[in-house]
Amino acid sequence: MATFTLNINGTKQEVDVDPSTPVLWVLRDHLNLVGTKYGCGIAQCGACTIHLNGTATRACMLTVSSVGNSEITTIEGLSENGDHPVQKAWLEVDVPQCGYCQAGQIMTASALLDKNPNPSDEEIEMAMNGNICRCGTYTRIKKAVKLASKS
Amino acid sequence: MTLVKTKIGRRAFIRNTGLASGGLVIGFSWLASCKMTPEQVNSLPKEWFELNGFLKVGDNGMVTIMSPNPEIGQNVKTSMPMIVAEELDVAWKNVIVEQAPLNTDIFTRQLAGGSQSIRQGWESLRMAGATARHMLKEAAAQAWEVSADEITTKDGVLTHEASGNSAGYGEMASAAANIEVPEEVALKDNGDFSIIGTDKKNVDGEKIVTGKPLFGLDVYKEGMLTAMIVHPPAFGMKYKGMNADAVKSMPGIKDVFHFEVYPEGIEKQWSDQGGIAELVAIVGNSTWECMQAKKSLEVEWEQDSTAESTSYHEEALAELLEKPTETPARKDGDVDSAFKNAAKIVESTYSAPYLAHNTMEPMNFFAHVTPEKAELLGPIQTPEFTEKTVAARLGMPVEKIDIMMTRMGGGFGRRLYGPFVIEAAVISQKMNAPIKLVYSREDDMTQGTYRPSYKVKFKAGLDAEGNLIAWHVRGAGTNDDLIFENRFPAGAVDNYLAEKHSLQTNVTTGAWRAPRSNFIAGAEQAFIDEVAEAAGKDPLDFRLELFDRAINNPVGDPKQNDYDPERYAGVLKLVKEKANWGSESGKARGVAAYYCHNSYVAQVIELEDGGDMPRVDNIWCAVDCGIVINPLAAKNQIEGGMIDGIGHSTYSAMTFNDGKPEQTNFDRYRLIRHSEAPKNIEVFFVDNGIDPTGLGEPSLPPAIGALSNALYKATGRRYYKQPFINDRPPLVG
Numbered sequence: 001m002a003t004f005t006l007n008i009n010g011t012k013q014e015v016d017v018d019p020s021t022p023v024l025w026v027l028r029d030h031l032n033l034v035g036t037k038y039g040c041g042i043a044q045c046g047a048c049t050i051h052l053n054g055t056a057t058r059a060c061m062l063t064v065s066s067v068g069n070s071e072i073t074t075i076e077g078l079s080e081n082g083d084h085p086v087q088k089a090w091l092e093v094d095v096p097q098c099g100y101c102q103a104g105q106i107m108t109a110s111a112l113l114d115k116n117p118n119p120s121d122e123e124i125e126m127a128m129n130g131n132i133c134r135c136g137t138y139t140r141i142k143k144a145v146k147l148a149s150k151s
Numbered sequence: 152m153t154l155v156k157t158k159i160g161r162r163a164f165i166r167n168t169g170l171a172s173g174g175l176v177i178g179f180s181w182l183a184s185c186k187m188t189p190e191q192v193n194s195l196p197k198e199w200f201e202l203n204g205f206l207k208v209g210d211n212g213m214v215t216i217m218s219p220n221p222e223i224g225q226n227v228k229t230s231m232p233m234i235v236a237e238e239l240d241v242a243w244k245n246v247i248v249e250q251a252p253l254n255t256d257i258f259t260r261q262l263a264g265g266s267q268s269i270r271q272g273w274e275s276l277r278m279a280g281a282t283a284r285h286m287l288k289e290a291a292a293q294a295w296e297v298s299a300d301e302i303t304t305k306d307g308v309l310t311h312e313a314s315g316n317s318a319g320y321g322e323m324a325s326a327a328a329n330i331e332v333p334e335e336v337a338l339k340d341n342g343d344f345s346i347i348g349t350d351k352k353n354v355d356g357e358k359i360v361t362g363k364p365l366f367g368l369d370v371y372k373e374g375m376l377t378a379m380i381v382h383p384p385a386f387g388m389k390y391k392g393m394n395a396d397a398v399k400s401m402p403g404i405k406d407v408f409h410f411e412v413y414p415e416g417i418e419k420q421w422s423d424q425g426g427i428a429e430l431v432a433i434v435g436n437s438t439w440e441c442m443q444a445k446k447s448l449e450v451e452w453e454q455d456s457t458a459e460s461t462s463y464h465e466e467a468l469a470e471l472l473e474k475p476t477e478t479p480a481r482k483d484g485d486v487d488s489a490f491k492n493a494a495k496i497v498e499s500t501y502s503a504p505y506l507a508h509n510t511m512e513p514m515n516f517f518a519h520v521t522p523e524k525a526e527l528l529g530p531i532q533t534p535e536f537t538e539k540t541v542a543a544r545l546g547m548p549v550e551k552i553d554i555m556m557t558r559m560g561g562g563f564g565r566r567l568y569g570p571f572v573i574e575a576a577v578i579s580q581k582m583n584a585p586i587k588l589v590y591s592r593e594d595d596m597t598q599g600t601y602r603p604s605y606k607v608k609f610k611a612g613l614d615a616e617g618n619l620i621a622w623h624v625r626g627a628g629t630n631d632d633l634i635f636e637n638r639f640p641a642g643a644v645d646n647y648l649a650e651k652h653s654l655q656t657n658v659t660t661g662a663w664r665a666p667r668s669n670f671i672a673g674a675e676q677a678f679i680d681e682v683a684e685a686a687g688k689d690p691l692d693f694r695l696e697l698f699d700r701a702i703n704n705p706v707g708d709p710k711q712n713d714y715d716p717e718r719y720a721g722v723l724k725l726v727k728e729k730a731n732w733g734s735e736s737g738k739a740r741g742v743a744a745y746y747c748h749n750s751y752v753a754q755v756i757e758l759e760d761g762g763d764m765p766r767v768d769n770i771w772c773a774v775d776c777g778i779v780i781n782p783l784a785a786k787n788q789i790e791g792g793m794i795d796g797i798g799h800s801t802y803s804a805m806t807f808n809d810g811k812p813e814q815t816n817f818d819r820y821r822l823i824r825h826s827e828a829p830k831n832i833e834v835f836f837v838d839n840g841i842d843p844t845g846l847g848e849p850s851l852p853p854a855i856g857a858l859s860n861a862l863y864k865a866t867g868r869r870y871y872k873q874p875f876i877n878d879r880p881p882l883v884g
Contacts (some may be wrong), residue, residue: 035362075362099359100560136794137830
């Protein structure tokens, strides 16, 4: 066990965990931030996507010891009132079915739009390809990303 | 206007109950209008028919509807309350929807599955809303001393025009609680609907996009430990022994033990299907610590029954396809002599592998078992059956078992089966502590209850004019016999023979979104195209010809057929028009139509140019599911179902080597992704005012047929073996 001070959603948080613990489980088991989801544990499904210094990153294979002073943003910290343009677009298009993967999808989409405010269809698909939606809401997700890119 | 009775015999479907804080509370039997088969009725507990849905009109005019049905992503939590609100005549913005728990003082039995929630709840949901509205009107009539017939309602406001009286529902709610429940209530005419048929957004949408705790895995309680299981590495193996001493002393680990989930002689429910008798549990402070211990733990297993491989399943199913059955499932005319006289015969065999459900949220459940009671919380589609096994396994009366449901991160049939609930309960009892059982993705994918592996052989005979004169289908599946003998083209061909076999295997299987239809539809609809080609006819027109036959001159007793040929032809005609079928788009197109879960779906799929596995460019989809409650969400289900069908038939497979699953996570088990999904989807509903039918499953099966027919046009190859990505069929012709 070791103590780590993490910068999460603009707040310093201290945790005492094994250094090999992935950020996913630090968030969920130790900090009560459960919006970041467990799906596969091997960075294949994208359900655990967070922003690490603004870049979409899989939290399930990111060890707590490797984070240092980097800024972590989770779905809970994406916006104060759930009104990030991507969140609003998701509601407008009524994207979710079961909803489980959507936090990860939103985190990947918002990181994409930060870097590329007007992505083409192909750019959206390439950026989002690491995020599986088992319910098959892919066409709606693309529509929502495009809607968000206009705002 | 339709009048419906609020009780039949002694069985009350509606009752009003008191509420200390004022207002009106109506209890109703959510599924009471369902016309069940005798088998279904026999399998249900007596309490089924008691009240399980509630609506409350508060003094402030806010309406709370308690939705008893589990939400697995099919959006019933939004659409079912819409039906109540419609008949109540209340503004949707003033409705709050709450998920009801199981087995408290007021709610009793609940179930989700088979795309039946809306179909079965339709009448009772309307009845509940209409009854409350009636009682509010009566209360207003008494207060204003006017006739209730002269009072109108709109958006939660009662108005008596002649006297100029007007009041919100909230003002009359407490008085309405004293009005007697009417014997009979009037339902609205379809033309008067103002909520049903309009787009309403997911009631949990904001919570989902902001990452609020909604799912079973999000449950964290004071003093809760995490538990994981280790199950046999292969089907056909069982626990032998282990040395857990080293692992027990790992950081954060509380205990490691072997336990029996299903001891010999314990009474099981159908929802226990796929459950493994003996497991190892690892219990610790956190998920990661349990995962680390799991990696280090060495358990010894021994062979218990045959080690089966995919090659065995394929060979054994192929052998069955060569064997006639003793009693055919259905036989019309004489196929043998018809084949002798046929001008042309077409014959093909199609197959598909096992599939895992792979809900994005792996199986999990919270359990806190004390000598006094068992508190269980998590994602399960069949709580009332699971509860019985929990009671039997813990040695506690059913009354002491409380199961609460969370929103589910996907179902697809997987959460009909709840051995993980029993496992959680046993682990909690043993630890004497609250625990959350968490399956790793690998545990989830390798545990079973798979979609069975299937093979089917079709043989069709055509006369010299290209008319279909004979149809023979023989199907086989692992632990499942595949064939729906009374579905199309039964009734549309003079000589018809349907035979079905089941291969018993120890790889456990279960219902997977649109059971059986998820394979047989694609195979049948691809084969119909082969037959149409042999007949020299347009594939869509060939299908319509067959439906004409079933409409005008059906073979056998038309009541024997599962489908209505006019509605079937209706969706084909609609999709023909919308896709402008027959006009040269220059792109490869395929068509398919299928009936399942009481609904009819036809699709035209158009592919992009190029490649061995060209991507789907456009889909036109026509759906007849009767009245559509919430078109926005209904389209979502239809779109998702098609992507599900296209994805699994193209990319996914679960294979076995000596009983060991060869795919354990999403690195080797391929699911469809963004860049492979259809680019454009258009959904069209038939507007016929018929009572609503299934929506969560029916769009999946035909998508596989339309895709394989389009692939043939694009590549010149007939794809017979799923997943298509691994199939390298020869060029035809």
